[in-house]
Amino acid sequence: xxxxxxxxxxxxxxxxxxxxxxxxxxxxxxxxxxxxxxxxxxxxxxxxxxxxxxxxxxxxxxxxxxxxxxxxxxxxxxxxxxxxxxxxxxxxxxxxxxxxxxxxxxxxxxxxxxxxxxxxxxxxxxxxxxxxxxxxxxxxxxxxxxxxxxxxxxxxxxxxxxxxxxxxxxxxxxxxxxxxxxxxxxxxxxxxxxxxxxxxxxxxxxxxxxxxxxxxxxxxxxxxxxxxxxxxxxxxxxxxxxxxxxxxxxxxxxxxxxxxxxxxxxxxxxxxxxxxxxxxxxxxxxxxxxxxxxxxxxxxxxxxxxxxxxxxxxxxxxxxxxxxxxxxxxxxxxxxxxxxxxxx
Amino acid sequence: xxxxxxxxxxxxxxxxxxxxxxxxxxxxxxxxxxxxxxxxxxxxxxxxxxxxxxxxxxxxxxxxxxxxxxxxxxxxxxxxxxxxxxxxxxxxxxxxxxxxxxxxxxxxxxxxxxxxxxxxxxxxxxxxxxxxxxxxxxxxxxxxxxxxxxxxxxxxxxxxxxxxxxxxxxxxxxxxxxxxxxxxxxxxxxxxxxxxxxxxxxxxxxxxxxxxxxxxxxxxxxxxxxxxxxxxxxxxxxxxxxxxxxxxxxxxxxxxxxxxxxxxxxxxxxxxxxxxxxxxxxxxxxxxxxxxxxxxxxxxxxxxxxxxxxxxxxxxxxxxxxxxxxxxxxxxxxxxxxxxxxxx
DNA sequence: GCCCTCGGTGTAAACGATTACATTCGCGGC
DNA sequence: GCCGCGAATGTAATCGTTTACACCGAGGGC
Numbered sequence: 001x002x003x004x005x006x007x008x009x010x011x012x013x014x015x016x017x018x019x020x021x022x023x024x025x026x027x028x029x030x031x032x033x034x035x036x037x038x039x040x041x042x043x044x045x046x047x048x049x050x051x052x053x054x055x056x057x058x059x060x061x062x063x064x065x066x067x068x069x070x071x072x073x074x075x076x077x078x079x080x081x082x083x084x085x086x087x088x089x090x091x092x093x094x095x096x097x098x099x100x101x102x103x104x105x106x107x108x109x110x111x112x113x114x115x116x117x118x119x120x121x122x123x124x125x126x127x128x129x130x131x132x133x134x135x136x137x138x139x140x141x142x143x144x145x146x147x148x149x150x151x152x153x154x155x156x157x158x159x160x161x162x163x164x165x166x167x168x169x170x171x172x173x174x175x176x177x178x179x180x181x182x183x184x185x186x187x188x189x190x191x192x193x194x195x196x197x198x199x200x201x202x203x204x205x206x207x208x209x210x211x212x213x214x215x216x217x218x219x220x221x222x223x224x225x226x227x228x229x230x231x232x233x234x235x236x237x238x239x240x241x242x243x244x245x246x247x248x249x250x251x252x253x254x255x256x257x258x259x260x261x262x263x264x265x266x267x268x269x270x271x272x273x274x275x276x277x278x279x280x281x282x283x284x285x286x287x288x289x290x291x292x293x294x295x296x297x298x299x300x301x302x303x304x305x306x307x308x309x310x311x312x313x314x315x316x317x318x319x320x321x322x323x324x325x326x327x328x329x330x331x332x333x334x335x336x337x338x339x340x341x342x343x344x
Numbered sequence: 345x346x347x348x349x350x351x352x353x354x355x356x357x358x359x360x361x362x363x364x365x366x367x368x369x370x371x372x373x374x375x376x377x378x379x380x381x382x383x384x385x386x387x388x389x390x391x392x393x394x395x396x397x398x399x400x401x402x403x404x405x406x407x408x409x410x411x412x413x414x415x416x417x418x419x420x421x422x423x424x425x426x427x428x429x430x431x432x433x434x435x436x437x438x439x440x441x442x443x444x445x446x447x448x449x450x451x452x453x454x455x456x457x458x459x460x461x462x463x464x465x466x467x468x469x470x471x472x473x474x475x476x477x478x479x480x481x482x483x484x485x486x487x488x489x490x491x492x493x494x495x496x497x498x499x500x501x502x503x504x505x506x507x508x509x510x511x512x513x514x515x516x517x518x519x520x521x522x523x524x525x526x527x528x529x530x531x532x533x534x535x536x537x538x539x540x541x542x543x544x545x546x547x548x549x550x551x552x553x554x555x556x557x558x559x560x561x562x563x564x565x566x567x568x569x570x571x572x573x574x575x576x577x578x579x580x581x582x583x584x585x586x587x588x589x590x591x592x593x594x595x596x597x598x599x600x601x602x603x604x605x606x607x608x609x610x611x612x613x614x615x616x617x618x619x620x621x622x623x624x625x626x627x628x629x630x631x632x633x634x635x636x637x638x639x640x641x642x643x644x645x646x647x648x649x650x651x652x653x654x655x656x657x658x659x660x661x662x663x664x665x666x667x668x669x670x671x672x673x674x675x676x677x678x679x680x681x682x683x684x685x686x687x688x
Numbered sequence: 689g690c691c692c693t694c695g696g697t698g699t700a701a702a703c704g705a706t707t708a709c710a711t712t713c714g715c716g717g718c
Numbered sequence: 719g720c721c722g723c724g725a726a727t728g729t730a731a732t733c734g735t736t737t738a739c740a741c742c743g744a745g746g747g748c
Contacts, residue, residue: 001480003704014728019706026707027725048457051704054398055733061437061458071618075419082440091454093405094438096426110435113392113734114405136345219622252622274415278563278596280624347734358698363736370737371695395734399703457704 002043011039022047061091062301063115065107067122068096071245072273073290077142080294081119088302090116097122117301123187138304142297144187145315152304154297154316158188158270161286161320162195162240163202165268168322169238170203172329174266176236180215180225180246189217192242192270211236215246222249230257238266238328244273244285251279251327262329272323281326288320346387355383366391405435406645407459409451411466412440415589416617417634421486424638425463432646434460441466456481461645467531482648486641488531489659496648498641498660502532502614505630505664506539506584507546509612512666513582514547516673518610520580524559524569524590533561536586536614555580559590566593574601582610582672588617591627595671606673616667625670632664 008015013032020026021036028036039045053059062085066074078094085092093115097103104122111118117138141153169177179196182189197207213228215221222241226249229239241247247269251261259265261281269276272287296318304311324330352359357376364370365380372380383389397403406429410418422438429436437459441447448466455462461482485497513521523540526533541551557572559565566585570593573583585591591613595605603609605625613620616631640662648655668674 004706005704015705016707016729017727020727023706027727029726032726046453046456048704049454050394050398050403050457051733052457052706053733054394054704054735055706057733059394071416071419075415075422078419078422078438079440082438086439091458092438094422094426094436095430096423109390110393112390113394113396114435219618223622248619248622252624255624274563275592275619278567278592280596280599349734359735360699360737361697364697367736371697373696376696392734395703396736397703398705398734399736401703 001048002045003048004045007036007040007043007045010043011036059114059116060089061093061115062298062305063107063111063118064092064094065104065118065120065122066094066096072275073243073271076290077121077294080291080296081298082294083291084295084298084302088298090298090302117305119297119301123189136309138301138309140297140301140304142293150313152300152314152316154293154300154318155191156188156288156293157317157319158191159195159198161270161288161322162192162242163199164195164320164322165270165284165286166196166199166240167202168324168330169240169266169268169328170199170205172238172266174236174238175205176211176234177238177240178211178213178229178236180213180222180239180241180250182215182217182242182246184214186217189242196240215241215249217243217245219245219249219252222246223253224249226250226253226257230254230259235265237264238268241267241269244269244271244276244283247283247285247327248275248279251281251283262327266329267327272321276323277325279327284325284328284330285323286320287323289318293318345392346389347392348389351380351384351387351389354387355380403458403460404433405437405459406642406649407451407455407462408436408438409448409462409464409466410438410440416619417587417615420634421465421638424635424640425642426638427635428639428642428646432642434642434646461649463641463645467533480653482645482653484641484645484648486637494657496644496658496660498637498644498662499535500532500632500637501661501663502535503539503542505614505632505666506536506586507543508539508664508666509614509628509630510540510543510584511546512668512674513584513610513612513672514543514549516582516610518580518582519549520555520578521582521584522555522557522573522580524557524566524583524585524594526559526561526586526590528558530561533586540584559585559593561587561589563589563593563596566590567597568593570594570597570601574598574603581608582612585611585613588613588615588620588627588629591629591671592619592623595623595625595627606671610673611671613671616665620667621669623671628669628672628674629667630664631667633662637662 004015004018008018018036021028021033082092095107097107119140119142121142123143139151141151143155145153181193200207213225215225241250247267250267254261254265261267269283269285272285276283276285348359348362352362362380365372365377426436439451441451463484463486465486467487483495485495487499489497525537544551557569559569585594594611598605598609605611613627613629616629620627620629
């Protein structure tokens with residue numbers, strides 16, 4: 001492996017000069033510059049990133065702690081993070097932390113000296129365990145909040161989104177609306193549930209525990225939940241799934257049971273993953289700008305990194321958008337043709 | 345930030361002793377051990393990963409170069425990689441390389457000194473540009489192969505999988521079968537197309553260019569391709585999409601055009617993403633063990649890392665499995681109830 | 689009593705870069 | 719002719735570890 005010393009020897013200069021020329025961080029005669037560049041190219045010299053970060057104490061790398069992943073959401077959020085990171089000359093170290101407290105701690109330890117900051121997405125926990133980090137390491141909490149205000153956080157406005165969707169369903173005349181809940185102890189899941197209940201109360205309806213079913217954020221969970229709903233004595237007329245994966249499972253179960261959607265049962269989801277519009281009927285959902293979410297998390301983190309974590313802490317929240325398609329029945333009258341899909 | 349020196353001073357020993365005790369790499373009296381551990385805990389000492397890798401020249405980190413991602417496939421493959429990496433005490437640096445040659449080179453340069461090896465997934469290119477890497481850095485090509493045998497590679501048996509699916513369609517009586525192709529210049533796409541053509545020839549049918557449509561691996565591409573198919577003079581009776589995303593787009597377009605599936609048009613996909621079974625009708629597909637794919641790539645890479653890249657190069661291939669559901673019409677007679685979904 | 693071994697410990701050299709500081713040289717101002 | 723300055727370059731410290739080597743003392747075999 002060729003090092004800066006090899007280049008220096010071959011070019012008859014000191015390592016300092018090589019470093020200065022290659023980084024443009026100091027004066028050098030035209031002749032020297034040319035010679036060094038030529039040698040570096042010929043020897044295929046590539047600076048050793050690790051050594052460089054060691055001395056500069058900037059790794060130009062960000063850590064990303066993720067929980068166990070739910071399908072497409074995950075890849076989208078990474079895409080957003082990586083774009084922003086790369087645009088700023090940073091890399092991403094990704095680690096799926098087995099959601100236990102111990103797992104997170106281990107991951108944080110391992111990050112020491114490898115990253116300049118961490119985006120931690122661990123909605124299943126109170127993120128309390130993260131507080132153990134040395135206060136010099138910038139951390140952004142994604143999809144969860146810290147108890148105090150010690151850490152930056154970025155969340156989805158789950159509550160408002162859910163509330164809007166359920167309000168919409170109520171506006172269509174539904175009085176008994178079931179919810180398929182997300183994973184227990186999950187921040188997003190809890191907030192979406194809260195929005196659902198608020199919307200009911202807004203309309204003078206009383207939330208019933210029996211209409212709140214577990215779904216675990218998976219297709220299978222949504223499928224199973226619908227089977228239970230269909231057995232109920234006074235069957236609801238609409239079901240709101242706390243994410244699209246569960247909504248898709250729900251659609252599947254309804255179809256197989258011969259229930260007409262949306263005539264006999266309206267369905268709505270959350271996230272608006274790309275697939276939603278390709279469902280039959282097309283799935284109404286609450287759009288989350290997933291890619292943006294990742295991008296903004298990294299932006300916040302980079303802000304913390306450049307300010308050496310000495311900035312005032314922020315809590316940001318990304319807004320959602322109601323996307324009404326066929327599955328909730330709003331367009332029943334004369335059901336218009338679906339919008340043409342975007343070209344790739 | 346507390347370093348090993350701080351611990352040494354506080355415990356009245358040399359840094360060497362601290363290092364030995366904490367790593368269990370040398371003898372130490374029970375008293376010393378106890379004292380050092382106590383101090384390290386009290387001071388919340390965490391070893392600096394960067395410094396450690398610098399001296400040991402093992403970063404315990406693997407680089408992952410990815411192309412632009414196609415939905416769920418990507419998150420699954422990462423999951424497999426990360427599991428295996430973590431089990432072996434390694435981290436993952438992930439980088440989406442803008443599929444240009446220059447992008448890959450830049451990414452590879454940046455990896456220097458940060459990783460012990462690289463999994464490069466760049467099916468859109470001949471991966472030729474990767475050959476520039478110093479021969480000491482282990483590299484595993486995922487979903488593509490190098491011209492010579494200079495690099496390890498792991499691919500999907502696309503050709504066999506596609507051939508089997510098309511053979512199945514032919515067995516159901518179809519004579520005109522269209523294919524929606526993947527991204528141009530993509531290895532997987534090319535191999536799936538090859539399998540399609542081979543299956544046709546096996547059955548004495550002649551592949552027609554007009555039945556081979558571009559789809560670009562996206563839902564929108566599949567949707568658009570079907571619209572073209574429906575305009576054809578002698579319409580095919582089956583369509584094989586080179587991945588599930590396109591198949592889902594195709595299903596959507598067919599439904600909206602009022603074409604009965606599978607009676608008027610049989611549909612099959614490739615990958616068998618989790619959603620496939622929740623489609624209406626359930627989507628027949630060629631199952632790819634995506635998670636395994638990631639896991640095995642990392643295993644291969646770790647083998648290269650531990651053998652300092654001095655091992656004989658390997659070309660491995662993961663097998664696929666035919667998953668026949670409703671969309672291709674095989675189960676038309678008495679259409680049995682779908683299998684119950686897996687519980688979460 | 690001598691030598692060898694071995695447990696326990698410290699000293700200092702690495703690893704590959706960056707960078708503060710010193711040095712040299714030429715040149716212009718006075 | 720002296721001083722000072724700035725450009726060009728070299729010297730060496732530094733980052734936080736690991737580890738080869740040296741050292742010292744105790745104990746055992748002879």
